[in-house]
Amino acid sequence: MKLSLLLKSILSTSVVSSIFISQLAYAENVRLRMHTFYGTELDSIAEDFRDYVSNASDGSIRIQFLRGGELVDSDQFVDAVARGTIDIAHGVGSYWPGRVGIGTIESGLPGAWFSVEEARDIFTNQGLDELVAEAYEEQGVKLIGRGYGSDYGLLTSEPVTSLADLRDMRIRSTSSIATVLENFDIPTTFLPAEELYVALSTGLVDGAIYGGPLDYEQLKLHEVAQYYTDINLLNPGWTESVLINPGSWERLTEEQKEILKGAISKYLEDIHNWLEEGNQRIINEGELFEFARLPEKDSRRLTEASLPIWEAEAKKSDRNARAVEILINNAIEQGRLSE
Template sequence: MNFSKIARSTTAGMIAGAVSLVALASAATADTVRLRFHTFYGTEIDPIADKFKDAVKEASDGSLRIQYFRGGELVASDQFADAVSKGTLDIVHGHGGYWSGQVDIGNIEAGLPGAWTSVEEAKSIFESEEVNKLLTEAYEEAGTVFLGKGYGHNYDLLTKEPVSSLEDLKTRKIRATSNVAKVLDYFDIPTVYLPAQELYISMSTGVIDGAIYGGPVEYEQLKLHETANHYTYLNMLMPGWTETFLANPAKWEKLSDEHKAILETAIAQFAEDIHNWLAEGNENVAEGTFEYASLPEADSKELTVAAQSVWQEEAARSPRNKAFIDALIANAKAQGRLQ
């Protein structure tokens, strides 16, 4: 028996088998769709992100994978719309205010003062056929695909001294973003803008007397409860912000209908999980950390009235913005916040 010939034959067979396995593995890898997904959140939502990635992988039997990037890792958050339109990113999770200079409707859909006062109300607005169409058209013109919304949570006032009415704030300096500052100016309430990292020292040294920044959990994370502990529900905007998911058109069109459905379902759950995480965080702030109060209903309604100048500024930017503002006005009237 020619053992050399047998050995050569066996070796050749093993090599052929190995080559076949490599070819199969390469084919499987080639068939796997990988999407670059960028959020504006950091490591704080990693468990939610892991659940999201696993859900996409499992629902697609591994044929669809998410390459997940946290805030600032690849692209600055205010560049998301541009990056996803150019294909630098495949899907982004951001906030309309980041790209309001690029998308006319951005500030409105992010959340204007007085626009809605509950998550249910916000959802009813965004899920309406009229508003959904406005969003879809706006983001299509910006070279992106609108995939859906996410909802933040509390966005209220923290002060050193208790607040029983808007009148109380006329002698206090409040940190606020530009749109909220315009509303407070209507009541002659002095405001200043400061970034989050400056709030602790500013509050503790008396540079400001209060801040409108977020909910109890955000104030606790910034340790602001060490400087002020009076939390006042304004009933001006809840959720205080909304979140937006956008996709690159070319990448989205290449996906199968099955993959699109999987992503839409997983993204909706991802958004809901973030909202629930925010809600639980606010609910679980230790008792005694803050003393809670609410503005009188009449004052809260006045905030919506005062916000009309801000709304009309946005409405003047485009016919589409006006249509969105008209929808907000109709809703506010239906809710009894406007006459």
């Protein structure tokens, strides 16, 4: 009888200890507000991400997911994370180059890389992400994820067979791409993505460099422009950053941090795969767009015209100069530049 009571006491103590240890592992239930620049098209991926985090953390981490424009404008993400208005932001560095000087380089300079594998190597193994993380830290936020976009082609209302064809067109583009195109007397302008449909349908612009076939399908641009041209200037056409408020990060236990980082890595990879598979599906179906490729000699001319942009970015700071040096060394290694 005494032995039975002793065993019960030991078992009871063991159970209490297990519960106590479990509570220590997740010392605090954490709710995090995460904001992306994407819209409803990512809802299923976002739901998988939230469920994964909740299940892996035994419910100790809960994510409130906000779509593009719901609470904070995408170009204000760095400020919002630093202030704690949101805990986590998923955006693109080119949205805030005035706040984070390396942002334009981070998102992708024309001619910087030509495959996901090359871009990943530049960031992970050649030191670019270390420089980017330093820049974000100075602005009061922490970089905890790197995503890779997808195709970055030209969509036009008329067929394009060479750079010369573009001289009679007005092309929507970002500032860095515009600088390249203007070397070939190609008129450019910038418009937000949500204005592209009307601009193309009314002739305000004749084409756009914004993303891949899936991006154009999501915006229904196939209804007003049917010619997709691979300009072979940058692939992936952008990279994505996930930033977290340092205070929110430090509230997490080490195990929770690993769970969150792993979940974000999977989330970003799921987005990349969704883009790649969607682009390939549209190409294979061949119904929405007519596909073409810019002649190799013209693509090479575009790449050569990009170098002044690299030089201009390098002059902005010592950090930028080190980042551009990484890109130059990589281009030499890849045989795109001579020493």
